[in-house]
Amino acid sequence: MELGKGRSSVRGAWGRIVADTETNTPTDPKSFEDKDRIRTAGFSVGGLWDQYGSHVVTVVNLICFFILWEVFARSGVVNKVFFPTASGMFGTLWEGLTRSAPPDAIISGQIIDHLLYTLRTLSIGVTLACLLGVPAGLLMGGNRYVEKILSPYVWGMASLPRIALVPLFILFMGFTVKMQITIVTLSALFPIVINAWAGVKTTEKSLIAAAKVFGASRTNIYVHVVLPYTLPFIIAGIQQGIGRGMVAVIIAEIFGGSNGLGFLITRAADTFNSELMYAVLLLLVIISLSFIKITRMIEIYIAPWRQQVVM
C-alpha cells in the first residue's frame, strides 16, 4: 500500500513537469498556469499586444525621434550644413537607393552603386576570413602543437588595431580593391579564429566522457561532440567578424579609393552635402543591424539550446 502511494506521487511530480514543457498537452489540468490560459484563450487584445507590442513601441519611439529631429533642424539653431532635416536625409537616401548612375558616368554619385560595391568587398573579405579562420581555429583547439605554434601570432594580430595596417597595405597594393579586401579579411579573421578555438577548448568534458563511455572513437568525438558544440561559437565569431569587417571596409574606403560608402562619406563631407552624409550613416546603421539580426536568427535556428542558456 505504501508503495502504491509512492507511485502516485511519481505521477504527480511528472505530471507537473509535463505541463511545464509547453510542448505537450498537460496530463494534469490543475497544473495549468493562469498566464498560459490567458495566452491560449484565442483572439484577444492581450494576445495581440503580447505579440506585436514591443514592435509598436519601437516604431512610435523612432517616429517621435525623427519628428523631434525635423523640428530641431528646421528651427535653425544649428546650421543646415552640419545638421540636415530628417526629411531631407530620407529623401536623399530614397533617391540614392532607387536611382542608379547612367552607364557612361565615370564615378557614380548614387548611393546604391557605392552600397553594392561596399557589400561586395565586405562579403568577399568575410568569406575569405571564414575559409581561413574556421579551419585554423578548429585545428588550434584540436591539436596542442598547432595551438602552441599559432597562438602567439593570433593573439598578437588580434590585439593589434588592424587599422594601423592600412598604410602598409596601401604601400603594398595601392588604392585597390585587393587592399580593401585584405584589410577586411584580416579584421574579420581573428574573432572567427578565436571563437572557433574557444569552442573546441570549452567543449564540456562530461559530453566527451559520455561519448567515450558509449564507444566513440577519436573521430566520432570530434565529429559528433566537438563540432556540434563549436558550431554556435563559430556563428558568433562570424557575427563579430562581420562587424569588424564593416569597420574595416569603411575605413579602407575613407583612406583610399574612389568607390564605396566610405568614399561617399568623405566626398559628401568635402562638398558640404550633409544630407548625403547623414543618409549614408543611417544606411550603415541599418546594414549593421540587419547583419546582427540575420546571424542571430541563424544562431537560434542552429543552436536553440544555447538561447536557453543565455536567457
Place this chain on the structure above:
Amino acid sequence: MFLDVTGRDDASTNSGDHRGAQQPLIVAKNMTVGYKLHRERKLLTALRDITLTVNRGEFVCLLGPSGCGKTTFINAISGIVLPWEGTIEVDGAPVTGPGPDRAMVFQDYALMPWRTVESNIRMPFEFQKLGMSKQQIDERVERYLDLVELKGFEKSYPYELSGGMRQRVGIARALATEPTILLADEPFAAIDAMTREAMQSELERFVTKTRQTVVFITHSIDEAITLGDRIVVISRRPGRIKEVLDVNLPRPRFDQDVKSLPAYSELRERIWSLVKDEALSGAHGEE
C-alpha cells in the same frame, strides 16, 4: 508500463539464482589510479590500493566525501581511465577501454544538447558496433523510451525537459544497449528531493527487471542504504576503501516501515560515524 525487458542476449548470464551464486563480475586488485594535471605538471593519485569484488547482479553503492575518487573508480571500470598499478577485470578480462558491456549515467546528465531525446538514446548504437539491424535498434530505442515513460517526448530537446526527465533520458540511453554493468555517478544529485525518491524507486525497478549489476556513486547515506546490496565507504583522497558493509534489509526500502526498522537506523549511525571523520577532516583541506 511494465515491459518485459528480461529477454537478454547476454551469453554468459547465469540463468540460476544470480544473487545466491556470488559470481564475481568486477574484480579490482590493488588498483591505484590517478590523473596527470597538465597545468601544474604533476601527478595526482585519486585512488590508492583498491581491492574490491562486485558480484553479478549486485547493487553496490560507493559512498565518500567529495573529491575522494569515487568517480575515478567508476571511470576505471568503464575504461576511460586505466589503472597505474594493480589490475581491474570485468568478466575475467582486464579492462583496456570502454565496451558495450558497460554503460554510465552521469550527474549532469551529459546529454548532447543538439540531439533529440530519441537521438540521444540512439547514440550508443551509432558508436558501438553491436551487429544490430536498424529495425532492431528502432525497437530497442522505442522500448526504452517507453520504459522511462518518455513517450511523446521523442522529438523534444533536452533543454526543453526538466532535470528529472533529462536524467530519465540518461538512464534510457545507458540501459538501451542492455549492458551487463550499469555505472551511475551521483545520477540524482542534481534532482529535486521529491523527484529523486521517485527516480530511485524507478531505477531499482529497471535494474531488478534487467538483472543489471550496478555500481552507484552517492554522497547520500540514505540513498546508499535504500538502493545498495553492499555499501563501500571510501576515505578522503587519495581514496582507499575504509569499510564494506552489507545491507540486509528487505526490499523495496522506500516505505517508512523499513526506514523505521532498528537495523536501518543502526546501519545509518554506523555509516555516519565512518563518513563523519572524513567529511570533517576534508572540510578544510578540500582541493
